[in-house]
Amino acid sequence: xxxxxxxxxxxxxxxxxxxxxxxxxxxxxxxxxxxxxxxxxxxxxxxxxxxxxxxxxxxxxxxxxxxxxxxxxxxxxxxxxxxxxxxxxxxxxxxxxxxxxxxxxxxxxxxxxxxxxxxxxxxxxxxxxxxxxxxxxxxxxxxxxxxxxxxxxxxxxxxxxxxxxxxxxxxxxxxxxxxxxxxxxxxxxxxxxxxxx
Numbered sequence: 001x002x003x004x005x006x007x008x009x010x011x012x013x014x015x016x017x018x019x020x021x022x023x024x025x026x027x028x029x030x031x032x033x034x035x036x037x038x039x040x041x042x043x044x045x046x047x048x049x050x051x052x053x054x055x056x057x058x059x060x061x062x063x064x065x066x067x068x069x070x071x072x073x074x075x076x077x078x079x080x081x082x083x084x085x086x087x088x089x090x091x092x093x094x095x096x097x098x099x100x101x102x103x104x105x106x107x108x109x110x111x112x113x114x115x116x117x118x119x120x121x122x123x124x125x126x127x128x129x130x131x132x133x134x135x136x137x138x139x140x141x142x143x144x145x146x147x148x149x150x151x152x153x154x155x156x157x158x159x160x161x162x163x164x165x166x167x168x169x170x171x172x173x174x175x176x177x178x179x180x181x182x183x184x185x186x187x188x189x190x191x192x193x194x195x196x197x
Contacts, residue, residue, distance in 0.1 A: 068137045069121065069124055069125075069135055069136070069137040069142060070135070070136050070137060071124065071125065071128070071129050071134045071135050071136075071145070072134045072145065073129075073132055073133050073134035073145055073146060073147040074129065074132070074134070075129075075130075075132045076132055077131065077132035077133065077146075077147055077150065077153075077154055078131055078132055078154070079154045079155065079156060079157040080131055080154075080156055080157070081156065081157060081158075081159040082156035082157065082158055082159060083111075083156075083159065084159075085108050085111055085112070085115075085123070085127075086123070086127050086128070086131060087156045088107050088108065088111060089104065089107075089108065089123055089124075089127070089128060090128070090131070090133065090144065090153050090156075092104055092107055093128075093133075093135060093142060093143060093144035094144045094152070094153050097141070098138070098141040098142055098143040099141065099142055100140050100141060100142065101117045101120050101121070101140070101142070102117070104120045104123075104142070105117055105119065105120050108120065108123065124142075132147065133145065133146065133147075133153065134146075134147075
């Protein structure tokens with residue numbers, strides 16, 4: 001009985017069990033010094049300690065500047081489908097006054113999924129170059145660069161229905177039927193017929 005009475009809290013009549021290996025209190029008694037968790041004690045210790053001050057202030061990072069866009073035309077220039085994002089990109093860049101990244105983003109976003117400035121840079125660096133054109137940047141304005149000997153971009157081609165190449169139709173004829181192989185039963189019967197003759 002004395003063992004049980006020591007396990008019951010006199011204040012709240014809750015059960016007091018020995019703490020776990022990590023020191024976490026157990027049981028239904030949550031009053032007194034057992035309610036204060038180890039975390040609360042550590043927090044109280046931190047607040048009483050002095051925080052060391054940095055010896056010098058941290059400088060703010062400089063804003064990242066983007067590389068100017070400059071791609072020379074390379075490869076063979078090819079006509080692109082009318083009404084595609086690439087056709088719109090070429091038309092916008094071919095204007096005399098040029099265009100900006102924001103205007104290109106708005107124009108490309110108008111035809112489908114939204115495009116941001118990084119998406120426009122991707123269109124310029126990959127798709128426009130793949131079509132054989134180049135681009136240069138003066139300040140914030142972008143201009144189309146044509147290969148030598150060209151004065152204007154190629155006209156866009158109409159998007160037509162692609163026809164599959166016609167393949168000659170082959171008429172498959174059934175192969176002549178072969179006789180079934182003789183089974184043991186049939187071969188005996190055939191042997192008897194031959195012997196009877």
